[in-house]
Amino acid sequence: MAPQDFINAIASAAQASAALTNIPAGFVVADAALESGWGSSGLTRNAMNLFGVKADKSWTGSTYAVPTREFLNGQWTMVNALFRKYSDWLGSIQDHAAFLINNPRYAPAFLTTDSASFAKAVAAAGYATDPQYAQKIIAILNAHNLASLDAPVQPAVST
Secondary structure, eight states: OOHHHHHHHHHHHHHHHHHHHOOOHHHHHHHHHHHHTTTTSHHHHHHOOSSOOBOOTTOOSOEEEEEEEEEETTEEEEEEEEEEOOSSHHHHHHHHHHHHHHOGGGGGGGGOOSHHHHHHHHHHTTOOSOTTHHHHHHHHHHHTTGGGGOOOOOOOOOO
């Protein structure tokens, strides 16, 4: 899928999610673009999984098995993994948001107010195995002006 077609396809769902979750829409679109290859990955086409969310023991929904590259012990390695399967992209966006919200290690990200800062914060918390994750997200944000999707966000108050 062409980048602009992908952005057009998920931008409104990302913005609706952002209004409920304070996860910047630009970040959601950039992360989905990176993880799904602009909607063209087999995982995205076959399981509607935009973010590469794996199915752990707590997942009771459908799954999809696929070999994937992980950055482990300083090198890229192929591993077989079970991923969550969704009925549509909105379900993937909602589940991704719940994952970030319900994991305390990502709490610092919710103190940020923009997509780039959010990406840096989740990366610092160990969100992705790719050591260049935040830089890749920021490059996508900048190349496609995805920060324009972000509504003004009030950071969470830390107590």
